[in-house]
Amino acid sequence: DVVLAFGGDGTVNEAANGLVGSDTPLSVLPGGATNVFSRALGIPADVVDATEHLLRLADAFEPRWVDLGRVNDRWFTFSSGVGLDASVVERVDAHPRMKTRLNQYYYTYAAISTFTRRYLVDPPHVRVIVDGQQVDGVTVIVQNSDPYTFFGKRPIRINHGCGLEDGTLGLTVLRRATPVELPTVLWRAFSGNASTVARHRQISGFPATTSARVQALDGRPFPLQVDGDFIGQFDEVEYGVRPRGLAVVS
Numbered sequence: 001d002v003v004l005a006f007g008g009d010g011t012v013n014e015a016a017n018g019l020v021g022s023d024t025p026l027s028v029l030p031g032g033a034t035n036v037f038s039r040a041l042g043i044p045a046d047v048v049d050a051t052e053h054l055l056r057l058a059d060a061f062e063p064r065w066v067d068l069g070r071v072n073d074r075w076f077t078f079s080s081g082v083g084l085d086a087s088v089v090e091r092v093d094a095h096p097r098m099k100t101r102l103n104q105y106y107y108t109y110a111a112i113s114t115f116t117r118r119y120l121v122d123p124p125h126v127r128v129i130v131d132g133q134q135v136d137g138v139t140v141i142v143q144n145s146d147p148y149t150f151f152g153k154r155p156i157r158i159n160h161g162c163g164l165e166d167g168t169l170g171l172t173v174l175r176r177a178t179p180v181e182l183p184t185v186l187w188r189a190f191s192g193n194a195s196t197v198a199r200h201r202q203i204s205g206f207p208a209t210t211s212a213r214v215q216a217l218d219g220r221p222f223p224l225q226v227d228g229d230f231i232g233q234f235d236e237v238e239y240g241v242r243p244r245g246l247a248v249v250s
Contacts, residue, residue, distance in 0.1 A: 002061065002249055004054075008032015009078070013227040016068065016246055017075050025063040025247035027054060033103050034228065037077040040145040040164060041066075041250035045153075054249075061249045066164040068245035069144040071237050075245070076226045079148055082126060082214050082237065083139030084177060086223035087114045090230040104151050119177050124220045128173050128204075130212035135204045139174040140214055142239050146170070149228075151190065160194035161207020167243035168208040175202045212239040 005015040006029040019026050028038035030050050044050045069076045081089075091110045092099050098106045123138040141148065143162040147155035162170030174185065181202045188196040198205040206212075214237050216222055221233035 002027050004029055006031050009034060009036055009227045010229040012037050013075075013077060013229065016077050019247070020068055020075050020242065020245050023247060025061075025249045027061075027249040029054065033099060034150055036079070036147075036149050036228065037145070038250075039150065040078055040147075041248060043250050057249060063247040063249055064165075065244035066246050066248055067144055067167060068242045069142060069169055070240040070242060071142070071224065071226060072234075074226050074231065075242070076144060077246070078145045078227060079141060079143045080224070080226045080239070081139070081141045082222050082224055082234075083124070083137070084111075084115065084119050084174070085139060085141060086225035086230065087118060089225040089228060090223050093230045108151075115177065115182065120179065123177060124222050125217040126222055127215045127217050128171070128212060129215070130171055130206050131209055135173045135175065136217060137173040137175040137204070138177050141172045141174075142212070143170040143172075144241070146194065147192075148189070154190065155192055156189050157192050157194035158189050158197050159205060159207055160198065161205075165244075166208070167241065168210055169212075169239065169241050171206040171209050171212055171239070172197070173204040175204060177202075210241050213237070214239070 001024055003026050005012045012028055030038045039045055044053055071080045088111045091114055128135045143159050145164045146162050148158045149156045159170030159172050185200050216235045221235050224231045224234050
């Protein structure tokens with residue numbers, strides 16, 4: 001048996017949370033705005049092409065096991081974030097029609113608007129405890145796979161050390177987000193070369209970690225997103241990884 005999830009990354013996340021640790025494999029028919037996880041698995045982004053691809057596997061599929069990230073009691077397939085990216089997701093999720101109609105262009109508008117309104121002057125600050133170090137910043141991105149997301153066909157790469165089958169997570173901390181620094185970070189991410197992001201002076205990168213804790217520093221809870229869905233506001237979260245936590249067919 002195979003569970004086939006038809007939808008976007010949020011739908012896939014719900015299916016994965018129900019199947020974690022099970023021998024029943026998950027496969028994906030992309031039907032969302034970005035479909036990051038299915039594309040990371042090598043499934044075509046176009047739903048017709050993906051259907052043909054999966055039908056070719058139907059008679060003799062061979063499941064493989066991939067890792068799952070964890071934040072508190074929630075599993076994620078490709079990424080989770082605290083801070084600016086979660087605030088952008090919160091805004092996009094509040095306008096589902098615009099998300100559907102404009103897709104990545106609405107994400108771009110939401111990112112610019114959220115940064116100028118909420119992160120330019122007084123962003124919430126967090127402390128990250130990871131690999132025996134403490135790093136303070138305004139945004140944290142934790143990846144279970146690469147790339148972080150896509151803009152159309154272009155992969156957006158932030159952490160170069162993460163993969164679905166390596167038993168670790170890639171964690172990136174943006175220490176400051178200024179009008180001068182942030183565009184440089186984004187340009188490097190859009191270039192598709194994650195190693196240049198890691199070398200930015202406002203970035204602290206941990207390419208292969210297995211656990212981390214994020215705490216609010218200034219008494220304000222921080223936003224959290226999981227696989228591109230806004231989850232809520234938190235004072236503290238803990239990250240971990242489950243190697244070979246999900247069987248997939250791709």
